[in-house]
Amino acid sequence: xxxxxxxxxxxxxxxxxxxxxxxxxxxxxxxxxxxxxxxxxxxxxxxxxxxxxxxxxxxxxxxxxxxxxxxxxxxxxxxxxxxxxxxxxxxxxxxxxxxxxxxxxxxxxxxxxxxxxxxxxxxxxxxxxxxxxxxxxxxxxxxxxxxxxxxxxxxxxxxxxxxxxxxxxxxxxxxxxxxxxxxxxxxxxxxxxxxxxxxxxxxxxxxxxxxxxxxxxxxxxxxxxxxxxxxxxxxxxxxxxxxxxxxxxxxxxxxxxxxxxxxxxxxxxxxxxxxxxxxxxxxxxxxxxxxxxxxxxxxxxxxxxxxxxxxxxxxxxxxxxxxxxxxxxxxxxxxxxxxxxxxxxxxxxxxxxxxxxxxxxxxxxxxxxxxxxxxxxxxxxxxxxxxxxxxxxxxxxxxxxxxxxxxxxxxxxxxxxxxxxxxxxxxxxxxxxxxxxxxxxxxxxxxxxxxxxxxxxxxxxxxxxxxxxxxxxxxxxxxxxxxxxxxxxxxxxxxxxxxxxxxxxxxxxxxxxxxxxxxxxxxxxxxxxxxxxxx
Amino acid sequence: xxxxxxxxxxxxxxxxxxxxxxxxxxxxxxxxxxxxxxxxxxxxxxxxxxxxxxxxxxxxxxxxxxxxxxxxxxxxxxxxxxxxxxxxxxxx
Numbered sequence: 001x002x003x004x005x006x007x008x009x010x011x012x013x014x015x016x017x018x019x020x021x022x023x024x025x026x027x028x029x030x031x032x033x034x035x036x037x038x039x040x041x042x043x044x045x046x047x048x049x050x051x052x053x054x055x056x057x058x059x060x061x062x063x064x065x066x067x068x069x070x071x072x073x074x075x076x077x078x079x080x081x082x083x084x085x086x087x088x089x090x091x092x093x094x095x096x097x098x099x100x101x102x103x104x105x106x107x108x109x110x111x112x113x114x115x116x117x118x119x120x121x122x123x124x125x126x127x128x129x130x131x132x133x134x135x136x137x138x139x140x141x142x143x144x145x146x147x148x149x150x151x152x153x154x155x156x157x158x159x160x161x162x163x164x165x166x167x168x169x170x171x172x173x174x175x176x177x178x179x180x181x182x183x184x185x186x187x188x189x190x191x192x193x194x195x196x197x198x199x200x201x202x203x204x205x206x207x208x209x210x211x212x213x214x215x216x217x218x219x220x221x222x223x224x225x226x227x228x229x230x231x232x233x234x235x236x237x238x239x240x241x242x243x244x245x246x247x248x249x250x251x252x253x254x255x256x257x258x259x260x261x262x263x264x265x266x267x268x269x270x271x272x273x274x275x276x277x278x279x280x281x282x283x284x285x286x287x288x289x290x291x292x293x294x295x296x297x298x299x300x301x302x303x304x305x306x307x308x309x310x311x312x313x314x315x316x317x318x319x320x321x322x323x324x325x326x327x328x329x330x331x332x333x334x335x336x337x338x339x340x341x342x343x344x345x346x347x348x349x350x351x352x353x354x355x356x357x358x359x360x361x362x363x364x365x366x367x368x369x370x371x372x373x374x375x376x377x378x379x380x381x382x383x384x385x386x387x388x389x390x391x392x393x394x395x396x397x398x399x400x401x402x403x404x405x406x407x408x409x410x411x412x413x414x415x416x417x418x419x420x421x422x423x424x425x426x427x428x429x430x431x432x433x434x435x436x437x438x439x440x441x442x443x444x445x446x447x448x449x450x451x452x453x454x455x456x457x458x459x460x461x462x463x464x465x466x467x468x469x470x471x472x473x474x475x476x477x478x479x480x481x482x483x484x485x486x487x488x489x490x491x492x493x494x495x496x497x498x499x500x501x502x503x504x505x506x507x508x509x510x511x512x513x514x515x516x517x518x519x520x521x522x523x524x525x526x527x528x529x530x531x532x533x534x535x
Numbered sequence: 536x537x538x539x540x541x542x543x544x545x546x547x548x549x550x551x552x553x554x555x556x557x558x559x560x561x562x563x564x565x566x567x568x569x570x571x572x573x574x575x576x577x578x579x580x581x582x583x584x585x586x587x588x589x590x591x592x593x594x595x596x597x598x599x600x601x602x603x604x605x606x607x608x609x610x611x612x613x614x615x616x617x618x619x620x621x622x623x624x625x626x627x
Contacts, residue, residue, distance in 0.1 A: 068553065109591065115595035115596075117552045118590075
């Protein structure tokens with residue numbers, strides 16, 4: 001039988017071959033109607049499992065997060081929530097079905113409320129519903145066998161980080177190459193294809209094998225002998241290219257005309273540093289603190305200091321740009337970010353959110369100033385739109401430094417820079433008195449082109465090569481050169497061989513890329529001759 | 536059997552929302568008396584010790600909430616609930 005050929009959008013390059021694993025929203029296997037006593041016991045266990053998991057999360061979540069998780073715990077502990085489900089189970093309905101319909105009725109009550117505060121709580125109820133369902137049906141990150149080709153509608157960043165993808169690949173029906181999960185997949189070297197039509201027909205009735213080419217977006221389900229031969233020769237050719245690029249890894253990046261370019265790395269997880277040679281990069285251009293702690297928000301000050309200090313010490317004096325919490329948008333943190341925003345990318349995210357949660361912001365700034373005593377930490381504030389956000393952040397940093405001095409704790413005041421991703425900041429860049437600038441090309445592109453980074457249907461419009469995006473980048477680079485401030489670019493486009501010549505011709509001399517893309521980025525830079533052609 | 540009742544207006548910004556509801560059930564649970572809430576003097580009444588039931592009342596800002604209790608410490612329970620609401624749940 002010939003293979004089923006599916007073509008989607010390439011989101012993360014790489015080749016993978018493995019058994020098909022299907023992951024749907026409801027989780028694992030649906031339960032069959034069993035003995036009511038057994039089903040009731042299963043639901044009680046699942047609720048207890050969910051409460052225990054929430055207690056663990058709450059212990060790490062810090063003040064604001066813990067209070068909201070505390071609400072979920074109190075609700076789950078209340079028998080009134082599960083009474084209807086247990087009544088249905090007694091009538092012979094399976095536990096998962098009974099729980100889902102009971103919670104869906106409860107959620108409908110919230111969704112219909114007049115008061116927006118109550119409407120917004122529907123998401124908390126959905127979270128509780130899914131947590132218990134996952135426990136009931138055995139779904140969860142640990143149940144994906146390593147090396148699988150996972151087919152799903154979508155995968156959240158926190159789920160991605162909680163799963164071992166070694167040898168495997170991700171095929172999504174939804175999603176976009178610009179989503180944060182795609183960024184993470186490129187960072188980890190996990191092949192990923194998005195926008196694929198997935199149906200029971202295409203996957204066959206029995207789980208079979210699949211081949212994924214993340215660079216072209218090709219997915220073959222049930223490959224035959226000829227497909228497997230072609231796959232093996234592609235693997236060999238790819239290994240050749242990787243070997244050719246590998247010679248660039250440890251060398252400084254230089255263009256064909258001899259212009260030195262600084263290449264830094266983006267980090268979302270300490271494990272990425274273990275696999276990375278310090279000599280292969282010019283420091284860390286972006287640490288994503290919203291993902292650093294498992295996507296659950298920030299832990300207490302001491303825990304943060306310990307982690308930031310490890311990163312700073314790893315870098316041994318090279319710059320380490322740590323971005324303050326950039327939650328919101330497509331990176332929700334339960335209990336912290338707003339629920340039910342109609343357009344979260346234009347909502348309360350980045351510095352807008354941290355300035356609303358000043359205790360959390362203050363704690364992070366204190367932790368960063370303390371860790372800065374051990375290395376080249378610089379602080380970067382995301383989503384700055386108006387000058388006041390930058391001055392408010394600076395005032396909080398001043399306060400943090402003063403309190404550390406008063407307490408006699410070792411610290412150093414790090415430089416305070418900003419992300420340039422909101423067009424209002426890019427257009428009026430001279431008004432922002434930041435110590436350095438870093439261009440977030442993914443968000444800048446989606447805001448300039450008004451094309452959402454996570455919608456497959458408009459992703460071709462979200463093109464960083466649009467002249468409007470390039471003009472803004474050129475202006476920011478020129479302002480940096482005039483005013484003696486560092487300018488870098490830390491979006492995914494910085495590792496794109498098609499975009500790199502355009503960026504360098506805009507005047508950029510520093511890019512920050514996923515660790516797995518260091519060698520190919522440097523190889524692409526070596527092929528650029530800035531004496532030739534204009535952009 | 537001791538009975539007590541009172542009514543009060545919710546003046547905190549978010550009404551009987553997630554955290555205020557949890558705080559209210561914690562206060563109610565610290566008494567032996569049955570404590571109930573309603574939006575009207577003739578009910579329907581909800582168990583003030585159940586966060587799920589208190590949330591179902593969906594009492595937003597400006598709602599008038601009726602509280603009644605029955606049991607040996609009924610007076611103290613009603614007074615404690617009224618006091619919590621008047622302190623705006625210690626949130627503002």
